[in-house]
Amino acid sequence: DQQVKQNSPSLSVQEGRISILNCDYTNSMFDYFLWYKKYPAEGPTFLISISSIKDKNEDGRFTVFLNKSAKHLSLHIVPSQPGDSAVYFCAASGYSSASKIIFGSGTRLSIRP
Amino acid sequence: DGGITQSPKYLFRKEGQNVTLSCEQNLNHDAMYWYRQDPGQGLRLIYYSQIVNDFQKGDIAEGYSVSREKKESFPLTVTSAQKNPTAFYLCASTASGQETQYFGPGTRLLVL
Numbered sequence: 043d044q045q046v047k048q049n050s051p052s053l054s055v056q057e058g059r060i061s062i063l064n065c066d067y068t069n070s071m072f073d074y075f076l077w078y079k080k081y082p083a084e085g086p087t088f089l090i091s092i093s094s095i096k097d098k099n100e101d102g103r104f105t106v107f108l109n110k111s112a113k114h115l116s117l118h119i120v121p122s123q124p125g126d127s128a129v130y131f132c133a134a135s136g137y138s139s140a141s142k143i144i145f146g147s148g149t150r151l152s153i154r155p
Numbered sequence: 156d157g158g159i160t161q162s163p164k165y166l167f168r169k170e171g172q173n174v175t176l177s178c179e180q181n182l183n184h185d186a187m188y189w190y191r192q193d194p195g196q197g198l199r200l201i202y203y204s205q206i207v208n209d210f211q212k213g214d215i216a217e218g219y220s221v222s223r224e225k226k227e228s229f230p231l232t233v234t235s236a237q238k239n240p241t242a243f244y245l246c247a248s249t250a251s252g253q254e255t256q257y258f259g260p261g262t263r264l265l266v267l
Contacts (some may be wrong), residue, residue: 048197057222074254075182076254076255078258083243083263084260084261085159085161085246085247085256085259085260085261086198086245088255091254091255104265127199131197135254142203142213143256145197145198146197146198147195147196147197148195148197
């Protein structure tokens with residue numbers, strides 16, 4: 043039973059345009075959400091997070107939106123750059139999870155020239 | 156430089172052999188985690204430890220063992236009971252009261 047779902051395994055976006063990565067979750071106890079970026083054969087690096095008390099968090103080119111009623115979050119990257127090509131993992135944690143983070147299966151983003 | 160180190164980068168295991176993956180952090184983080192990543196899949200939690208001398212099973216602990224004798228170190232042993240050990244193993248840590256986990260560079264385990 044996947045509690046965090048990333049339904050798009052891959053996404054291709056033209057350089058300079060907006061990349062939108064989506065994530066759905068099922069556990070209403072989750073109250074903190076994170077996005078990680080991962081290059082091949084490397085560990086994931088933390089990108090941006092959002093608490094459930096907010097609906098938007100912005101950091102430079104990256105913005106995360108949270109829709110609690112729909113149990114949906116999205117990561118917007120604008121403008122997209124070649125270095126953004128990577129796998130992006132959505133993750134969630136909650137008070138009841140004893141500090142465990144549940145990861146989605148990832149979306150591979152490719153930025154084409 | 157503060158961070159998390161994992162060694163070796165590549166590890167080969169023979170049938171019936173136990174192998175140990177190293178994870179060290181100098182971030183003074185209390186909690187440490189081991190994940191496994193298989194192609195096309197997300198990260199799955201193997202074991203985690205929130206404090207020295209204590210650890211809990213994650214979602215896929217069978218065939219693995221850990222120890223947490225020091226705050227800085229959280230080695231993972233892949234035992235011969237783990238029938239499908241080929242994967243990319245990631246160690247992570249987090250500070251007390253924080254949610255964000257920071258990851259090491261990973262160890263790729265291959266079976267000969």
